[in-house]
Amino acid sequence: MNAETRFEDGQERSTRDHFVHLWGRSWDDYLQLLAIRGDSVSPRVQYLEGTIEIMSRSFDHEAIRSKIGMILGVWCLDQGIEFTQAGSWTLQEPSEERGAEPDDCYVFGSEPRDRPHLAIEVVWSTGGARQAAD
DSSP: OOOOOOOOTTOOOOOSOEEEEEOSOOHHHHHHHHHHHTTOOOSEEEEETTEEEEEEOOHHHHHHHHHHHHHHHHHHHHHTOOEEEEESOOEEEGGGTEEEOOSEEEEESSSOOSSOSEEEOOOOSSOOHHHHHO
């Protein structure tokens, strides 16, 4: 089954991110949801102290993420800095019950790492897991 969205002239793309919050969930619930989603980067799933956040990023969110990545990439190339853009790398800290998927991650140099050197998170819409937990 294929799904396609077409925008007619004058019809706007979504400019807001969309969130679903599931409160009172366990770390195992979060891991099961990640397993169900598989290797796809959408929707983005985060976990913070009992709250699972499922987020669908808007066109504007993705455009901002892309522009930041291009600026960083051009700067690294200009400065002769070796880098790898690692995309939305799922970062987990089970002992603290935290799991996040930044918009983009970067590793500088060629040594393998368990974590990126830099994680970029575009804050475009309100309603993130941190706010839901407060």
